[in-house]
Amino acid sequence: MGEPPRFLSSFFSVFKKGKSSRKQQSALRNPVAVALPEEIHQFSLAQIKAATSNFNRDLILGEGGFGTVYKGFFNDGKLVVAVKRKKREFEAGAGFKEFQTELLMLCQLRHQHLIPLIGFCFDKGEMILVYQYMRNGPLSDRLYGSGYDPLPWKRRLEICIGAARGLHYLHTGAKRAIIHGNLKTSFLLLDENWVCRLSDFRTSKLRPRSNCKPKTPEKLDPLVQSNLGYLDPECLETGQLEEKCDVYSFGVVLFQVLCGRRPFVEHDGEMTALVDLARQSIKEGTIYNIIDPYLKGRIAPECFRLFVDMASSCTRVVGDSRPEMGEVEAMLHRALELQEKADEEASFRAFAHAPHHKSRVDNSDVESASGTMDSGAGDIESIASDESGGRSC
Numbered sequence: 001m002g003e004p005p006r007f008l009s010s011f012f013s014v015f016k017k018g019k020s021s022r023k024q025q026s027a028l029r030n031p032v033a034v035a036l037p038e039e040i041h042q043f044s045l046a047q048i049k050a051a052t053s054n055f056n057r058d059l060i061l062g063e064g065g066f067g068t069v070y071k072g073f074f075n076d077g078k079l080v081v082a083v084k085r086k087k088r089e090f091e092a093g094a095g096f097k098e099f100q101t102e103l104l105m106l107c108q109l110r111h112q113h114l115i116p117l118i119g120f121c122f123d124k125g126e127m128i129l130v131y132q133y134m135r136n137g138p139l140s141d142r143l144y145g146s147g148y149d150p151l152p153w154k155r156r157l158e159i160c161i162g163a164a165r166g167l168h169y170l171h172t173g174a175k176r177a178i179i180h181g182n183l184k185t186s187f188l189l190l191d192e193n194w195v196c197r198l199s200d201f202r203t204s205k206l207r208p209r210s211n212c213k214p215k216t217p218e219k220l221d222p223l224v225q226s227n228l229g230y231l232d233p234e235c236l237e238t239g240q241l242e243e244k245c246d247v248y249s250f251g252v253v254l255f256q257v258l259c260g261r262r263p264f265v266e267h268d269g270e271m272t273a274l275v276d277l278a279r280q281s282i283k284e285g286t287i288y289n290i291i292d293p294y295l296k297g298r299i300a301p302e303c304f305r306l307f308v309d310m311a312s313s314c315t316r317v318v319g320d321s322r323p324e325m326g327e328v329e330a331m332l333h334r335a336l337e338l339q340e341k342a343d344e345e346a347s348f349r350a351f352a353h354a355p356h357h358k359s360r361v362d363n364s365d366v367e368s369a370s371g372t373m374d375s376g377a378g379d380i381e382s383i384a385s386d387e388s389g390g391r392s393c
Contacts, residue, residue, distance in 0.1 A: 111173070143261075161336065164325055
C-alpha cells in the first residue's frame with residue numbers, strides 16, 4: 001500500500017542521462033541538500049518548457065496562491081503530468097520554504113492515497129514540482145463546480161474513505177506523525193479510477209507521535225491561517241498545529257460532500273461557515289434540509305445518521321474530543337456497508353414487485369431502505385451531542 005507507483009518506472013527510461021547530459025545535471029542545484037530517491041527526477045527548465053509548450057496557457061489546469069498548474073507531456077505524450085510552477089514574485093523566503101517542504105515530504109512518502117511526485121525543477125530561478133496527472137481533477141469541482149454530473153453517494157463515500165486512509169497514513173504510518181495542515185476539497189485530487197489522492201504539502205509538518213504539546217506557543221503559518229472555513233478554531237487560538245487539526249478540516253470536507261457546498265454559504269442573507277450551519281441544523285433536527293438535493297432519497301437512513309455523526313464528531317470545538325483518523329476511516333467503511341446493504345435490499349424488493357412476481361408477494365407498499373428521509377428527520381436528534389463530550393464514532 002505504501003510502495004511507489006510501479007507504472008512510473010517504465011517511463012523513467014526517458015530521463016536516463018548519457019555523458020552529454022551529466023554536465024547539465026551537475027549544474028542544477030539540489031534545493032533540499034539531501035540525497036533524493038532515484039525515482040525522483042530533477043528536470044532542467046528546458047525540459048519543463050518542452051513538456052508544457054513553454055507554459056502554454058491553454059494547458060493550465062488551475063491557479064492558486066502558490067502559482068499555476070499546467071498539464072505536461074513527456075516521452076512523446078505517453079507520460080502525462082501536472083506541472084506546478086511557483087509564482088516568480090516568491091523568489092525567496094516563504095515561497096522557497098513551502099517548495100522545499102513539499103519536495104521533502106513527497107520524496108519520502110509513498111502511498112496510494114497521496115499524490116505521486118515524479119520530479120522537480122530548481123533551475124534559473126524557477127521552483128517547479130511535477131506530479132502524476134489526476135484526470136478527474138479536484139473534489140471541489142465535482143461537488144460544486146459547473147458542468148459536472150453529480151457524484152453518486154457511494155462514490156462520495158469511497159472518495160472519503162480514500163482521503164481518510166491517506167490522512168491516517170500521515171498520522172501513524174511514518175516514524176514521526178505528519179500533519180497535513182492545509183486540507184480542503186480543492187487539494188483532494190481524483191485519478192482516472194476516482195481514487196482520492198491528498199495533495200499540497202506546503203504547510204505540512206513533522207511531530208513526535210506522542211501528544212506532547214510544546215512548552216512555548218508556536219507561531220501559526222500564515223498559509224494555514226488563511227485556510228478559512230476549514231481551520232480548527234482551537235488551532236487558531238493556540239497556534240499549535242496537531243493531528244486533530246486535520247481531523248477538524250476533514251469533518252468540514254465531510255459536510256461538503258454531504259451538502260455539495262463551498263466552505264462558506266449564504267444563509268438568511270449572510271455568509272456563514274458551512275460547518276456552523278450544519279451543526280446548527282443538526283441541533284434543530286433539520287440537517288436533511290441542507291444536503292445536496294441530488295442526494296435526497298438516495299441515502300439509506302442508517303448510513304445518513306452515521307455519516308452526519310462522524311462529521312459532527314470531527315468538528316467538535318475541543319480537539320481532544322474528536323476521533324482519531326483511524327476511527328473515522330473505520331466508520332466510513334461501516335457507512336458504505338450500510339448503504340450497500342440497503343441498496344441490495346431495495347433492489348431485491350424492486351425485483352420481487354416486478355409484474356412477473358406479483359402473485360408471490362403482498363401488494364402493500366414497501367418503503368425502500370434508500371427512500372426519502374423527510375419523515376425521519378427527527379431521528380437525527382441523537383446526533384446533536386455535546387461538542388465537548390466523548391466520542392460517538
